[in-house]
Amino acid sequence: MSATTAVGRSGAESWRVLRLPLLITCVVVLGVLVVMIATAARTSGPFSPDSAEPTGAKALASLLENHGVNVVGTEELRDAVGAGSDRTLLVAPGGSLSRSDWQRIADARWSHVVLLRPSARALDVLAPGVQDVSLGLPKGSRAPDCDLKAAVQSGTATVSGTSYSAPDSAQACYGDGINHTVIRLETEGRIVDVIGSPRSFTNAELATDGNAALALNLLGTHLELVWYVPQFESSNTADDDSDGGKPLIPPDVRYVAWALAFAVFVVALWRGRRLGPVVAERLPVIVHAAETTEGRARLYRRSRARDRAAAALRESAIGKLHKAHGIPRRAEPAAVVTTVAARTGRDPAMLYELLYGWPPVDDAALISLSQELDLLTQEVRRP
């Protein structure tokens, strides 16, 4: 009999009951994780190789892959500063790369770097001599108008956007004769392409004119293409070229904080565990028997029912006088007054007024009435 007194399931029983649901949950979670990892886009946003939006560049990326180029999309700066020989690096517009970031990219010895609408900082480091002239080129189909083989083969292309002035050593194409949107520069054994109209290569506009051909010719120089989409927080301010300064909190403190949090958790477990559940029970209603009388007193007070209060007090006093003087129950008021007056020596007229008079006109009158009645009954009781 004692074997059955235990409450709840034993460990073995719980395991037997829970193992199937646990297994199913594990399988489902694992499956979802695998699917998510398999289909996860590594990059996102405008001009991302994984984005199928009109502003994305998935079309270009898959076109390149169809032509045997291995496109690696990334949002991490460390992928853009890795070993670079015989590979192409494409830097999408946007982001907040600092000068030192650009310097690290330059130091990575890429054999071919393509900059899409680069900032002045990037131009300074990677394409000295090329300058943003801050003149937007109106949208339109233009001829290459240069000697760059990739451009000449592509024919006309629809370009628009930023244009640059190029040094004499550079090959500048697709411009209005003075400024150009596609500029190729060869410095330090590295080819740097500056392209001012990335919009031409987006999903929306890739198919127009010779845009696709131009993109393939420019980007297909190597079989490996690293497609870097800079992010705004990718730059690490702590080791930036700026002074930075010491952090406000020493880095060790957070480990101590974690250890402390664990200790607090253990202490909470220790203090928080009850020795069995709280026992509940039905309790009876508690009503004081005098509740209704007290309620009526409050009602009298709120409605200033001096007449009713006085009547009750008088009746009660008369009752006591009846008992004390042996006056018959149904005696006339006059008989009561004469008997009591004779016993107590009070003035019968005042006694009549006290016992059978008008209701008190104000609170003070009620108080004095109650005190006089009290005196009268006590007087009667005493002798």
Next chain:
Amino acid sequence: MVVTGRAGALAAVGVVFVALLMPRWAGVGLVVAVVVLVCLVDILLAGSPRRLQLSREGDTAVRLGEQAVVTLLVANPRRRVKGLLRDAWPPSAGVQDPPHQLDLPTGERRRLTTHLVPTRRGDRQAYRVTVRSIGPLGFAGRQGSHNVPWTVRALPPFKSRKHLPSRLARLRELDGRTALLVRGQGTEFDSLRDYVPGDDVRSIDWRATARRGNVVLRTWRPERDRQVAIVIDSGRMSAGRVGDAPRLDHAMDAALLLAALATRAGDRVSLLACDSEVRADVRRPAPEDVLPSFVNALANVDAELVQTDFRVVVSQVLERLGQRSLVVLLTGLDPAVIEESLLPVIGPLLRRHVVVLASVADPRLTEMEESHADLIEIYGAASAARTRLDRERVTAVLTRAGVTVVDENPDHIAPALADTYLALKKAGRL
């Protein structure tokens, strides 16, 4: 699964360790791993609370206000169990002991005693026995519960039994069985005996004296084997608290005193607790069984917040009483209820039986009526006076109808009711 203060202390030492020696993720990980490992080992080594074998013995009933002792037998067939044991009862069972310390080596048994002082009438059921078994290292352990049912019934306290001896003495006087040489009072002829100097000369039976040649005395005694039906109103009128207990409890006290007295006087007592339906019903138990059966029947009766249906009361009483009997109705003296519910239906009862209505008065009303310090209290006094006048009026109406009314404070209601019974007996009205 539980952890102890030692595990918390170990984790706190870990904080110091991380701060001074290893301020790295590895340090935090090490501390967590050590604490978790120590606790796991301790849990695995702790004896299983589930394997304990528990049973109970001890008191099953106790008078309210007295102490019941319930013993828990704990046997451990497995590994040593060391830790705490809590025998959980509802709050009103009034468990006196803190959780028991338990140290039970393999194969041994222990006897743990729980003391209960119930604070309310009725059945109190044991809830659960929870055992916390701490491992040998003292860092963590296991916890498990057992259902070991037991019920302790808190019986009505019968505080008024202190009044019983004096009333029994008066009953013996009435009976003529006292050592005093007074004439037994009552109307039922008892026996003839020889005159002893000092006897009341008024009791001499002259006819028998003439026959026998010496002076013979006639003795009397009160009627015996009458029926007394005690009806306790368990409706809303009895729910109101007077002093520190509901009217119902005072009524039960008075009922028990009356039952004890009437049983000793040779009458047959039956009990009915009733509101809109019958809550307790004891029909003419054997004399030695009266108090136990009443107390048991009343233990679980609580005031219900419904209006008592006096039609049910009257029909139930009429059904179980054959001969002319005493019916004692313990209820409230609320003018509205009495006039609207009781008076219209009490006729049949009054025609065949003697009816006593006993009600517990509230000393609070007297207190209110006597305080006149300020305006608020004067209104209170007026309201209390009105309540009292209403009660007096309804008492007068009931008395005119032939009901004997007993309206007394809680301390006096039981002896007053007993005295009323004795007076009725003396007057031969039963």
